[in-house]
Amino acid sequence: MVTNQVYRPKQFNLSGLTGISDRTLEVHFKLYQGYVAQTNVLNEKIAEVLKDGRIDHEEMPAYSELTRRLGFEYNGMVLHEYYFGNLKRDAGGEPPRDAGFRRAAEASYGAYEVWKADFVGVGKMRGVGWAICYQDPLNGRLSNHWITLHEVGNVSGFTPLLVMDVWEHAFLLDYKPAERPKYIDAFFANVDWQAIEARLRAAPRDTMRQRAAS
Numbered sequence: 343m344v345t346n347q348v349y350r351p352k353q354f355n356l357s358g359l360t361g362i363s364d365r366t367l368e369v370h371f372k373l374y375q376g377y378v379a380q381t382n383v384l385n386e387k388i389a390e391v392l393k394d395g396r397i398d399h400e401e402m403p404a405y406s407e408l409t410r411r412l413g414f415e416y417n418g419m420v421l422h423e424y425y426f427g428n429l430k431r432d433a434g435g436e437p438p439r440d441a442g443f444r445r446a447a448e449a450s451y452g453a454y455e456v457w458k459a460d461f462v463g464v465g466k467m468r469g470v471g472w473a474i475c476y477q478d479p480l481n482g483r484l485s486n487h488w489i490t491l492h493e494v495g496n497v498s499g500f501t502p503l504l505v506m507d508v509w510e511h512a513f514l515l516d517y518k519p520a521e522r523p524k525y526i527d528a529f530f531a532n533v534d535w536q537a538i539e540a541r542l543r544a545a546p547r548d549t550m551r552q553r554a555a556s
């Protein structure tokens with residue numbers, strides 16, 4: 343029997359951010375809720391196909407299309423939860439001197455400022471997507487990645503530590519399309535570095551890849 347657990351949208355209390363308006367957040371929360379709803383719809387429809395325990399030949403085209411869309415909708419849901427979850431009112435600035443994230447950035451890039459230049463650079467890349475700082479669970483190394491849409495470029499098993507939405511809907515009510523750098527400044531003014539530390543502390547170690555390499 344196929345179990346079908348339903349996802350529910352999380353609530354985020356983010357009003358009063360610096361440089362990202364409440365109106366933008368309101369629209370953005372609605373979009374996020376759409377990804378949660380669509381993830382549930384896909385799972386429901388796939389469960390419907392699997393109800394008789396098999397995928398018939400004539401079901402294959404629709405089943406394939408539903409399954410291909412999982413990456414878009416699931417990542418649309420999950421990445422927004424990471425994004426909203428790493429923002430906070432009256433937060434921002436830079437991570438404290440003794441923060442684990444700063445130390446990891448220094449170990450990986452030589453200096454926190456170099457890590458930041460890279461992350462901001464990724465965020466300014468042309469196209470629709472995300473800038474994500476991941477940690478490799480094998481060796482703790484940080485690396486910044488460009489994700490096209492929601493699903494192209496995520497690294498399997500890596501831990502997302504800092505997630506920045508650079509789809510235009512994230513800032514278009516507050517800035518012009520060409521003003522993405524201003525939005526990126528606003529993003530950094532609202533980063534909840536304590537949340538990043540918590541992600542770092544909770545990050546798993548990759549014992550499976552270690553085992554495979556030994």
Ligand SMILES: [Fe+2]
Nearest residue numbers: 507509511512
């Ligand atoms: Fe978004």
